[in-house]
Amino acid sequence: MNEQRPPARPASSGTPAHASAVFDGAWDLVAAFLARRGVDTVFGLPGDDVLVVAAFERAGIRLVWCRDQRMAVHMASGYALTSGRIGVCVVGKGPAVANAVGGLLEAASGCSPVLLLAGGTAIESDGARAFQEAPQLALAAPVTKWAGRVTHTGRLLPALRRAAALVAQAPRGPVFLEIPDGFLAEPVSVPQALLDGEPPVPGRYTAPDLPAEVARARRPVVVAGGGLGAAGAAERLAEALGAALLVTASGRGGVAESHPLYCGLAGLYALPPVRELLGDCDVVVALGSRLEETAAEGLPDGVPVCQVNIEAGEFSYDRPGPLVLGEASATAEQWAAALGHREADAGWLSRIAASRERLRSWAASPAHPELPADRVRVKSVVRELSRVLQPGSVVVHENGLMDIWSYLYPVLTLPEGARSVVPSEQTTLGYGAAAAAGAKLAAPDAPVVAIVGDGAFDFLRVELPTLVREGIAVTYVVLDNGGYGWLQRIVDNLGGRPHLFAATAPVRPDPEHGVATWVVTEPADTAGSIAAALAAAREGRVAVVRVPCAADDWPPVAGAASEAEIHASLRQAPAANANANANGSGTGAGPGEHT
Missing domain, CATH: 3.40.50.970 (Thiamin diphosphate (ThDP)-binding fold, Pyr/PP domains)
Known part of the structure; x- marks a missing residue:
């Protein structure tokens, strides 16, 4: 099992264009391919085919063998979201795949680039009620970007290349690949050029012009989601616009929370001072967010929401406003540069500062x-x-x-x-x-x-x-x-x-x-x-x-607390709120008018 040996050997001494490599088995090819793509850690729980263990060890990939398949997929997801690289998980077949589907569902919803490699019953046993035969592709397909099955050793490397490209392509998400029993121990010969081939290279990107709704806004809000991309872009756009800067839950960590325009989270987790800003804004710029229900909660009806996303399927089509296809951070950078030294609305900036102060005061108070x-x-x-x-x-x-x-x-x-x-x-x-x-x-x-x-x-x-x-x-x-x-x-x-x-x-x-x-x-x-x-x-x-702790130590968010409890938790003073509104522009809102 722990014998160290080269994972591949030349099959011929021909020209490089026609050279090939031979692997002792399918899992050796999988391990060598992943190692070439920079994978250094694999999570999972293998089935009866423990050849996978030796193959990954020979490739120098760390194996984190878990006790539960769903937990293993979650670990791979956390690895991927933290590192920015592919998270790889390996499981057995049948019930192992069924148990992992919950992890794939979470990864799909969270845009986590997880590659799940699973075993499968031998091809020659299809339909014969083989041990642990299950409709694995049917289980995985609804919650993955692609679910494939390798039917011949010659199709393994192309399937791996496709899986690795799709899992990392924006918007990122999980991919499932089934490698059936039956040919796992057979030698596999592949073209060296395909094995060494580079992943797809993104094309050059040109951001679209700044929408008029954003350019003329006086009370803007920028919301950064998990698809923002490069750090600093949302801050620069907020500075150029003079906008309140918020994040969705998945966007947190992409924006510096020490920034003077930052007011915390949008949606379900927005506290009353933030929701009052949203209630009075005249445009929302959403960068790299799907605007799911918990992220969109509290966005004002009728106010244009300019959405920037890499793919048309990522937009929310429930709200008015421009839909901009593009990389969120690059678009934000170009728009910030185009705005130049635009003069921000002083009253709006004053309200942002007042909201931040109210939040700081509340955070320091006992619960x-x-x-x-x-x-x-x-x-x-x-x-x-x-x-x-x-x-x-x-x-x-x-x-x-x-x-x-x-x-x-x-x-x-x-x-x-x-x-x-x-x-x-x-x-x-x-x-x-x-x-x-x-x-x-x-x-x-x-x-x-x-x-x-x-x-x-x-x-x-x-x-x-x-x-x-x-x-x-x-x-x-x-x-x-x-x-x-x-x-x-x-x-x-x-x-x-x-x-x-x-x-x-x-x-x-x-x-x-x-x-x-x-x-x-x-x-x-x-x-x-x-x-x-x-x-x-x-x-x-x-x-x-x-x-x-006890359940009556509730957080002041919708569902856990009533509106009266939420406002009471911040100990709002009507006079102070009125003063804050008087310093702003537009129609100020008193306590409870915007929820």
Whole structure:
């Protein structure tokens, strides 16, 4: 299994144009192809065909063998989103592919370039009710950019080239390739020129002219999504326009949160000061966002939304405004240059500054003063984490009730150079917990912190031995209410049975042997526990900070809280808001008028 030998050997001494290489088996070709494309890590859980293990070892590719196929796909996704490279996952056939489909769904929704390689029943056994025969292409096709099956050794290399090109082409997304049993141990001969062939080269790009709706706007908003691209472009366009600068959840990390025009997140996670700006804006420029439901929530009706996306299928066709096909960052850069030294609306800039100040003041205030003084509040835990995050950190999110606090700026403020990994619109439970492991392997020198609920962390428990074995030193902040807090909050709002989905007190056991664990039982324990966990992770240990909390420590977002509770949480003063509106241009809005 561990015998080291060259993965390929020349098949002839002819001219280079006609040279070929021979591999001992199909998996040796797969491994050599991926190594040539810069792949250094593969996740997964192989089936009975363990030849794949030896093939990747011979190619010098690190193998992270997991205990669950879906978790493996999530790890590959976190690796891909953090590194910008392809995340590769290998699984067996039949139920293994079915189990991995949930990971493909998340990767497709989150534009994550994951290549899933799977086994399959032998071609000669098609339709014969072979062991673990399953409609794998039918399962994978709806949630991938392409799902293919190799039917002959001569078709393996072309299929690999196609898969690698499609997975990385914008908009990026997952690809599935089935490699059936039957010819895996046969020698494979391929043309050397195809094996060494370069991936497709993008053509030159020319950004379109600035739309008139954007050029004449006096109260603009720029929203940067996960498809923005190069850092700094959104900031320069916002400066040129004099625009409030927002991000979607997936766009976080692409914009410097220290920028004076930055006001946090749009959509579901937009707090009242931000929603009031959106309610009074006269144009929205959305860069690299699909404007899914949670990202578009709160956008004003009738106001033009100028969308910039690389592909027509990425646009939201529900809103008026120009639809611009192009690379988001390059377009933003050209538009900023075209605007030159345009004079921004002073009143609008004043309102942006006032909104930022209101957000900062709220972030510094205690959460839920009606709760007992000795209760550990999630807002304070996230704020403490924000204080100690280092530049260049990777912050990974889940999407339950308690961890929504980590989406709320400036409770959590990302330092310079930080990256963020978030679930897609699917919000697959356990995605962030597993993706953090892939993120750490993609950025081994960066602190990686995952903020997760206990329900999501339960999905990762099966993989904790994997993380310990591989030395994947992630710090997990586990917000533990003993169940599914979001569901319990909905039940509470409807007057339903208490503790139907969440326990009266957290009931989760501490992680198993090999994981460094701290439990925050008093507010005063927070800072020391987080600092100790981060220190343990720097030493190469998996670290967990468990924070017992209750479902009534809700974040002020729609669904978790009523409008009255959301506004009350910010302790809005009508007089102060009126003064802010008086300094702005257009029709100012009082408290509650824009939601």
